[in-house]
Amino acid sequence: MSVDGEELDYVDLDDDEPDDVGATTESGDGAEQPTLAYGSVDEFVRDYLRHVYKRSLDPRNRRWAPDWWRYDEAVIRLEALWRAWEHLRLDPGTGMSTWLLHHADPQMAALFDKDGPFAAAAEVQTSRGDPLPYSPPPPGMFPDEREL
Numbered sequence: 001m002s003v004d005g006e007e008l009d010y011v012d013l014d015d016d017e018p019d020d021v022g023a024t025t026e027s028g029d030g031a032e033q034p035t036l037a038y039g040s041v042d043e044f045v046r047d048y049l050r051h052v053y054k055r056s057l058d059p060r061n062r063r064w065a066p067d068w069w070r071y072d073e074a075v076i077r078l079e080a081l082w083r084a085w086e087h088l089r090l091d092p093g094t095g096m097s098t099w100l101l102h103h104a105d106p107q108m109a110a111l112f113d114k115d116g117p118f119a120a121a122a123e124v125q126t127s128r129g130d131p132l133p134y135s136p137p138p139p140g141m142f143p144d145e146r147e148l
Helices: 041-052 072-088 095-112
Strands: 024-026 032-034
Touching: 041 072, 072 095
Parallel strands: none
Antiparallel strands: 024 032
């Protein structure tokens, strides 16, 4: 990229992104489909989302459940976040901004809400800067869609 004739280097701020991002596979109808960066919502939450949304948690203001997969509403919201991220990551312009503004921030606000899906969850407290707590789901609950 150049500005006023000066070449600028592109800096990739997402060092955790899988190496095969942007790769494609052929679907049954011969059309190329982008390869998923994360094979399941669990992998997305475990390896990406909980490290992006580092928030202090306390039962009065912001709630989260390490076993998020036990809460149907949370699974639906997180699955929607993952699928939107997979689609919008391919937009080199405003994809991530769109994802944050129109998907992640509203969904995470609903998930973190003290009266949200984790209202009845055990109380979890963390400090600002800590990744969101995580407990693995039972094996096979979220199969890797890249292998299906």
